[in-house]
Amino acid sequence: MMNETRDRDRETALFEAAQELASVGGWEYDIRAETLYCTDEVDRIYGRETKTDVTLSATIERFHPSDRPAVRAALDDAIEAGEAFEGEWRLRPQNGDQRWVRVYGEPERDGDAVVRIRGAIEDITAEKRHKERLNRLFETNRELLEQETADAVATVAVEAAREVLGLSINGIHLHDADDNVLVPTATTDATVDLLGEPPTFEQGEGIAWTVFETGDPRIYDDVRTADGIYNPETGVRSELNLPLGDHGVFIAGSPQPNAFDDRTVSLAKILAANVETALDQLDREQRLRRQNDRLEEFASIVSHDLRNPLSVAKAGIEVARTERGDGDSLDRVDRAHDRMAALIEDLLSLARNGQDIEAGDMETVKLSVLASHAWQSVETSDATLETENNGEVVADPSRLQQLLENLFRNSIEHSSNPVTIRVGTHSDGFYVEDDGPGIPSEKREEVFEAGYTTQDDGTGLGLRIVRTVADAHDWDVTVTHSEMDGARFEITGVES
Structure with a gap:
């Protein structure tokens, strides 16, 4: 008997621990007795410190006013028609901020009548916030692609990292190819308040340059323990260093160690990829503008400079056709053709030399x-x-x-x-x-x-x-x- 009790207590303890880890609680409503039973995890989700006055109506009142009709309708359908339900609604705990929960309900019958409803409630606040931040990042991506300069792209990205991801300390360094340095292009006020004006990283300096050169992100729970740190006395503990292709790096930090969870890191990588795409697009547009400028230049030369020798050649031919032509008229034709040949040769040279140069x-x-x-x-x-x-x-x-x-x-x-x-x-x-x-x-x-x-x-x-x-x-x-x-x-x- 003692062994059975000990086993049952162990199972109960394991069940409670599993509920807490998964943020899922169980509940049961007895329709005949009008009593509601909830596990401890449900009480934690609701923010209840005691189980006193745990009634169905009081429990429904904890939901957001706009969601209460849907909660009541789901329960009524389960009781009257025996229909199972699942819904996502906003909950207002007694001791905390609003949460999102997913509620499941499964009716149980005794004959034709539904006598009880058993179900579960799951805290999905983190999931909802992640989806919300992801959707806002998609909106940010559209804004990034609308920018006309690299500085503007960096400014939008830094603000999105602050507002959407909650990274109040962040900045973007873009690569200056002329001087081969990483230049601070956009940063938050909180970054300047904590660290002062951000530095320009020269070749080989700091973790930022390593990330830019290798293209591999670096994520630190405590950056002070890292090799190659730019400033060993930095006020930052947690740090993200994400590459932006050949454009630069995105850096975010926190004065607290272990500050970035997996979802924040994942979203920061999405933002960095979007920034790289926007900067790539600007490069393509710049090359396209240069090509269009060259085409307009060629069209102007062809329409203007080639027209004159063509006119001279045509006039010389007309004179020769009248049989009044002499050597001078044919010489003009010859010189006109030489002129056109020289123009065409230089035009081809201009076209070839204006093409973008590959690294190879x-x-x-x-x-x-x-x-x-x-x-x-x-x-x-x-x-x-x-x-x-x-x-x-x-x-x-x-x-x-x-x-x-x-x-x-x-x-x-x-x-x-x-x-x-x-x-x-x-x-x-x-x-x-x-x-x-x-x-x-x-x-x-x-x-x-x-x-x-x-x-x-x-x-x-x-x-x-x-x-x-x-x-x-x-x-x-x-x-x-x-x-x-x-x-x-x-x-x-x-x-x-």
Whole structure:
């Protein structure tokens, strides 16, 4: 007998523990006696400290006023028609915030009459909140995709992490490819209050750079125990570091250890993926805008610059047809065709050099060697090439040679005397300069426009091709006055 009692007590204890772990309680309503029995877990869900006055009507009154009619209707159908039910309703506990519960009910008959209803009640508040946050993240994703700049995307994401995920301490660092650093782009006020102004991470610095470089998220219950921490005295204990592809990192923290549950981490990863998608879209749109600009430029050149030599050729042919033509008219046709051939060749070069450069196209090349190859491809006449040093640059060799060829031609064609051209590197790139007539300061930006030329037989595309090659590399090109009293073209932002 004692063994049976001990076994029954053990089973009861196990059942109660299982209920508490699952947040599911059992209940039974005796219709004839009008009594309601509930397990301890039901009392915990309801926030009841004692079982006094546990009646059906009092229990229903704990539900949200808008949900009470549905609860009563479900119970009435179970009692009168013997129909089982399941419903999700809002509960207002006596000692806490509103909860969501899922209630099950199964009628039990004695003959034709329903004599009792047995069921369960489950606390689904966490599940409901997770779904709500997930839905709000989907709404945030639409907002992210509507932004027109990377800074705006970062701002929306940081605010969503604060409002939707409850991550009051968070920020986004975006990668600056020119300086190869992770720049703080958006952050919450709470982050600044706790940690001060966020730092710029240089290559190899901190966990953030490791996450950006490897693409692997890092999640710490206590970041102070981690290797490679940027600031060992940080006020943060829990920390999330999530990659944003090749765009940067998302960082969230808490002054408390073990602050992030699995659902929060999961939702933060969804947000980070959405941010990466939005930034990828911006990159695609930027490339598309560049392509459209080039197409418009080509259309303008074709419709304007090619029309003139076509008209000249047509006029020459008409003169020849009247049998009054002479050598001059046919010479005009020949020159017009040469002009069109030159334009077409430069247009094709402009199209090829304006395409985006893939990482696999980039190489480390000696500038002096490439300059020598470019020099051999140009009609140099009596011009002289000097290379100041043997520096190296990272570039697409084919397109860099095209850039040098066009700069060499520009110097030679615009100098009435034999010109000396010098090529060399500087701290941020390289230069090409000459001792020719130079370029007036008011014309130094205009010379890069398509169609600009001071030569009767020029296409006006040579320096435009130079700028197009520079843009494809994310370089900047400017023209100034050289030490040799000529023109100096400086290309900056070049990896060396």
